[in-house]
Amino acid sequence: MKTIRILFYIILNILISAGAVWLVFSYLNTGSTSQIDQVETGEGFVDEVAAATVIPDKLIIDSVVSAGNIEYERVVINHIGGENISLSGWKLMDSDGNEYVFPPIELFSGSSLVVNSRDGKDTVTELYWAMVEPVWEAGETVYLTDPGGYPQAMYIIP
Numbered sequence: 001m002k003t004i005r006i007l008f009y010i011i012l013n014i015l016i017s018a019g020a021v022w023l024v025f026s027y028l029n030t031g032s033t034s035q036i037d038q039v040e041t042g043e044g045f046v047d048e049v050a051a052a053t054v055i056p057d058k059l060i061i062d063s064v065v066s067a068g069n070i071e072y073e074r075v076v077i078n079h080i081g082g083e084n085i086s087l088s089g090w091k092l093m094d095s096d097g098n099e100y101v102f103p104p105i106e107l108f109s110g111s112s113l114v115v116n117s118r119d120g121k122d123t124v125t126e127l128y129w130a131m132v133e134p135v136w137e138a139g140e141t142v143y144l145t146d147p148g149g150y151p152q153a154m155y156i157i158p
Helices: 002-030
Strands: 036-041 044-049 059-065 074-079 091-093 099-101 112-116 126-128 141-145 151-156
Touching: 059 141, 059 151
Parallel strands: 112 126
Antiparallel strands: 036 044, 059 074, 074 112, 091 099, 091 141, 141 151
16 A cells, blocks of 8 residues: 555656646747748748757756855756757856856867856856856756757756
């Protein structure tokens, strides 16, 4: 009986988590502008659906380290895809309105990039947000969005 009860709660937790993730991505996608662009051809304008820069399973937010401690707080992003990706104009953000906009930087296949919350000098593997207080906290969701505002990765801080 105890095993059935535990199994029930595990399945319930999975369903609630999946629903929460779906709601977040639905909310982020509805907040963007129209995805229909007018494309001019030699014969006039043609409606064309503008594709988002969707890179599923190629960029992941691996971890948020030392959330709440400005000296060590950082987000680790891994590129597990095959092609290099320019992160220029991409954003790392939270639900509190904090946004870090990536400078012109290219992430190579198989590489990692660290975004530190504190001040420092940017390198090719570490970027610095120059915040004076911590950005992240347990239970918060971190979003990585492309320049069009489309979510590409999400991470919930344990």
